Amino acid sequence: MASRALITGITGQDGSYLAELLLSKGYEVHGIIRRSSSFNTERIDPIYKDRHETGAKLFLHYGDLSDASSLIKILGETQPHEIYNLAAQSHVRVSFDIPEFTGDVTAIGAVRILDAMRQVAPKARFYQASSSEMYGLVQAVPQSEKTPFYPRSPYAAAKVYAHWITVNYRESYGLHASSGILFNHESPRRGETFVTRKITRAVARIKAGLQDKLYLGNLDAKRDWGYAPEYVEAMWRMLQQDKPDDYVIATGETHTVREFLDACFARAGLDSQKHVAFDARYLRPAEVDLLIGDAGKARKQLGWEPKVKFRQLAEIMVDADIALLAEERAGRRIRE
Numbered sequence: 001m002a003s004r005a006l007i008t009g010i011t012g013q014d015g016s017y018l019a020e021l022l023l024s025k026g027y028e029v030h031g032i033i034r035r036s037s038s039f040n041t042e043r044i045d046p047i048y049k050d051r052h053e054t055g056a057k058l059f060l061h062y063g064d065l066s067d068a069s070s071l072i073k074i075l076g077e078t079q080p081h082e083i084y085n086l087a088a089q090s091h092v093r094v095s096f097d098i099p100e101f102t103g104d105v106t107a108i109g110a111v112r113i114l115d116a117m118r119q120v121a122p123k124a125r126f127y128q129a130s131s132s133e134m135y136g137l138v139q140a141v142p143q144s145e146k147t148p149f150y151p152r153s154p155y156a157a158a159k160v161y162a163h164w165i166t167v168n169y170r171e172s173y174g175l176h177a178s179s180g181i182l183f184n185h186e187s188p189r190r191g192e193t194f195v196t197r198k199i200t201r202a203v204a205r206i207k208a209g210l211q212d213k214l215y216l217g218n219l220d221a222k223r224d225w226g227y228a229p230e231y232v233e234a235m236w237r238m239l240q241q242d243k244p245d246d247y248v249i250a251t252g253e254t255h256t257v258r259e260f261l262d263a264c265f266a267r268a269g270l271d272s273q274k275h276v277a278f279d280a281r282y283l284r285p286a287e288v289d290l291l292i293g294d295a296g297k298a299r300k301q302l303g304w305e306p307k308v309k310f311r312q313l314a315e316i317m318v319d320a321d322i323a324l325l326a327e328e329r330a331g332r333r334i335r336e
Helices: 013-024 045-049 068-078 092-097 099-120 154-173 195-207 228-238 257-267 296-301 310-335
Strands: 004-008 028-033 058-062 082-085 125-131 176-182 214-216 246-249 276-278
Touching (some): 004 013, 004 068, 013 028, 013 228, 028 068, 058 068, 068 099, 099 154, 125 154, 195 257, 195 310
Parallel strands (some): 004 028, 082 125, 176 246
């Protein structure tokens, strides 16, 4: 019998890559999606639409992390072997504007799905998407599983709660519940309001003559950037372990936003200084200056290590956005 997995946040960057990975391994994959008046499933549309031809066992269910009854119903009906909680209000800057909603979904949402698991699927294995943002005002460099948290945003504070409640349910109820403390991980599927994708989309539009200026905030913030498809592999490996635990997933390198910016513009043969301007609206009330992870534990216990490094990541994303823009423009010409 095929293993069954349930993914919250399946329509997001990580959820879509994880769904593809699990389907490639022969899993039956169930995803929770929110009802919306607009289509928001574009990241998984290719595999969902082609599932009858490919035989992919992908099923979608309406539910929400803010609705405990829907979670209990879905878990009871699907009886998953593995649960991946990837859903959240995950934009750090926006979390300052909607802190209560962020706390409800990102923090309390984790409690709701853990408690649903405890009630109706206690033998499942659970993955919680923790975040490097939890380290905030860092207390050690690099950051490992033993580094204290110091969150600097409502998002980060909510993730700290979700992280520790996962530990609490593991220790209190004997659940197989693990957390992956993932450092920044990007891809062509990254949301368009996140700084890396905002940069690569702008590069494509500037190169095509459709845009002249790109407005950004703090260019000196340092981050540890990896490639999202590799990071979902680490999630899966965590749930294959006999004992649940927490793991940092990172590249061990740190680069500024300015370095990412320059690498992207250089890939397109452009000069970033001619097209980039500062806008204070994009500054956070409290900044996280430096993140760099120590993934030694994951390397030793999971056999995981990153292959795609910083410059290659920037090039992958720029090339994808240039190609995507060309496809969109060609499609518009055909319709006209």
